[in-house]
Amino acid sequence: MENLKQKIFIGLLFIFLFTPYFLFIEVPTKSPTYFTPISLQNGTYFDNSILTSEISPTVNVVEQKISQKFQKLLKTSDLTQKIKCFILLNEQPTNTIARQVRDNPSSQDRVLLRKTIYHETRKKVLPMQNDLVPLISSLDGKILRHYVVINALLVEIPLNALPELAELYQIARIEPDYKLQIQLEYSQPIVTNTTSPGWDYTYNGTGIVVAVCDTGIDKTHPNLVGKVINESSFVLGEPTDDLDGHGTHVAGIIASNDTTYHGIATNVSLVNVKIMDISGTGDTSNLVSGIEWLLLNTSHIADVINLSAGTASVTADGDSVLAKFIDAIVSSYNIVWVNAAGNGGPFPQSIEVPGDALNCISVANFNDADSLNPATWSISSGSSVGPTDDGRKKPDIAAPGTIIWSTIHNWEGANPDFAFKSGTSMASPHVAGAAALILQYLEINHASLDSDWYALTTKGVLLHTAYDLGTSGYDYYYGFGAVDMGSVWNFFQTGNFENETLEPSHGICKYSLNLTTPQIINTTVVWNRYASTDFNYIYFSNLANIDLRLETTGGQLISSSTSNIDNVEHISYNASAGTYYLFVEVMDFKNNEEQEYIILSDTSITFVEKIRTWTALEIITLVCVVGIVATIAISVFLWYRSRKTSPKEETPLDVISTRPEWSPAPEY
Incomplete structure (x- = not known):
């Protein structure tokens, strides 16, 4: 029985200690052999977890990195001809750096802020780009321009060099310099x-x-004189x-x-x-x-x-x-x-x-x-x-x-x-x-609103207040409708908008609406796709998936907007008088550390709370900790019980006391 208890205890301990390992360990794969990794100046390597020996570099990786136009040219054109192309690198640090700069309390001036973001990003991306120079030169290519906002190069290179470039894990995409x-x-x-x-x-x-990116501006036109401040x-x-x-x-x-x-x-x-x-x-x-x-x-x-x-x-x-x-x-x-x-x-x-x-x-x-x-x-x-x-x-x-x-x-x-x-x-x-x-x-009128929110708020206001044309609601011809500055004005007088940031630990925001009369609950949520480093060679960055839902106080779902590919959610519900709850939930952060959004409502909304959410790792960790504590508690209990119920062991004195009394040997 004691032996069985020990086996059970060891088994439970093994399960709770090694469950996280088996859940999160990566299955080892054979290293790719069709490219040579390039060491960056910071001494690190990029690890491509996508390219495995089971994936054909020609079909699944190289072709997906090269634009369709170049793929066609590779099959039909002179392969030695030189073409001009964009080379987009995998790591895109702009958004991370922008967040760090904006979080610095001393960064208040907007011009200085943007220039700081640019210069800090440049320090990060130039070493990465320079590491590609020897290979591009060896392929008879020439770098025409380095870009910073997006980590990319403009290159002139022979067409037949593109597949070799695409094999590099540092490179995410190769595209033509398209004509606009x-x-x-x-x-x-x-x-x-x-x-x-x-x-x-x-x-x-x-x-x-307003910057006008176009064919130029005739700044001498009588009705434009003095308006062009730089060019x-x-x-x-x-x-x-x-x-x-x-x-x-x-x-x-x-x-x-x-x-x-x-x-x-x-x-x-x-x-x-x-x-x-x-x-x-x-x-x-x-x-x-x-x-x-x-x-x-x-x-x-x-x-x-x-x-x-x-x-x-x-x-x-x-x-x-x-x-x-x-x-x-x-x-x-x-x-x-x-x-x-x-x-x-x-x-x-x-x-x-x-x-x-x-x-x-x-x-x-x-x-x-x-x-x-x-x-x-x-x-x-x-x-x-x-x-x-x-x-x-x-x-x-x-x-x-x-x-x-x-x-x-x-x-x-x-x-x-x-x-x-x-x-x-x-x-x-x-x-x-x-x-x-x-x-x-x-x-x-909203000086208290951080200027970082102005752009997203402006987009949200325009879409939220658009005059509905065509099919009721959104349609693929008019979008959300015609731009309507009259409606914008009215919204600013009576509507509500709130900016919020959610994190994986608190991924749901709850708002209340108290209607004294029947009215239409018209609500829009807008957010941005980030320029992130957390993406593979196909996708630049992952768009967080945010859902919007409207519920009664009893928890009944009465309206929702749940697209998993768009960065706008909108609901319009003809509600009777009463109290309702709006929930903005980030269903998937897509590896983003946080997600900002703007919520706009014609009806007054009140922030209630951010609701605690649990990631899979947190849940598993909690289970493991509880399991380990429970295992220790059970083992202590079993040990104590076994000590209490086991027969009392004989001591040396007990042994002596039970021996026959000594008596001297008889004399002869």
Whole structure:
């Protein structure tokens, strides 16, 4: 019996001590033999846990790293021809560094803050990039540019060298330097139609800077004079002046001060980032270089970036270098990025890159029929239609973009000062101007809100207050609806928005709503995809999965929004009077240490609590600790019981006392 107890005890102890080991140990695999790891200058190696001997490097790794366009060229073209390409590296430290810099109490100045993030990121990524130089040179390649915001290189290299490059575990993606193209096919009063004169007379964009990434801006136009505060051209051989006309037209939609054709935010400041040439096209590398210049070399903060351009040559799945770059800009530098959705309609899944970026505001184009009556509005047949190629909700919002009159570049002499153009190119700057007004309002009326939240709040407000067009609720033509600054104004007077950060240990936030009368509970949650180091060669960073649900006080679920691929959740529920609870739950943090979000509600909401959540590791650890304690307690109990019930052992005195008495031997 005692032997059996000992075996049981040892068995229990073994289970509780070694359960974590068996659950978390990695199964050993044979090391890959088809590449030579490169030692980084910091003395570390990148460990590729994806490449195993069971995976073919040619099919499952190399081909997934190389863009489809290059894969086709490898099969059909001259392999010795030199091509220009982006090489995206695996480690993307921008977001981590941005968090560290923003957490520093001394980092208050926004210009200095952004430059510090840039410089600290540069220190981190340059050694990684420089480690690739010898190999690229040995393959007859040449590095044209180092990038910082996104850890990437622009390289000129023979086509046949791409498979060898793709075998390196440091490299996540190889893509062409795609050509961006302008998105061309009486608007202002529609966007700023309000029940209050506040937008027209109080808020006009003062103090807000909008960067226009386009064909340039004619800053001498009578209605744009004095608005361009900085400029630079990234088009080889062309000045900052607009030789095409598209950029000046876009700038006028944002900022023209003409009494008839006036812009959305007539007093904003503009930064002219020229990335496209006289033909209306430009390389992706021009844009990336232009944005890095904007962050580093200008003394002015760009609050909003407008890009009325895109390309249909790339799969719109959020995985392109450009989409990743934009997501990094928005999440790490807190800039509102507004992008034309594209002119690929009316066909489904015609969103163009980078209008597919998760963190941007992707804008569709509707025809306002020169009327303030929404019943007369209709989606433009050329406006790109969602979803994205990976099934996400895009576009986000719609704005007037058909027959839009604005400033033109060749206004001199007898030429008119204004002309009309059509396309999502014209819709996008309407939203950029609207964003400028919202940012000005936030800075004046919500000074207590950390400026790090302004960009995400602006996106949330625009989507939450959009005027529903087309199919009820979200649809792939209008997105959440038409931009409606009247509704924005009303929301700021009576609505509620809260910013919050959740961590894996507290992954649920609870809010209460007390309705005294029946009304519609209209709630939206918006968050960003982070530029993270926790991703593999296919995905840049993992989007946290957040769900939104509405429950009664008794715990009955009455409405929910639970997409696992989008970064916007929205519910609209016609509720009777009473008390309700809203729950924002991070279902999966995707290795992020924390997740920020904005919640917006037409109805007053009250924060109740953050609810404790348990990770699998925490649960297993707790079970193990309890098990070990229980095992020790049981063993002590068994030992004590065995001591108490076992027969009393004989002592030496007992033995002596039980011996026969000694007597002397008889004498003879």
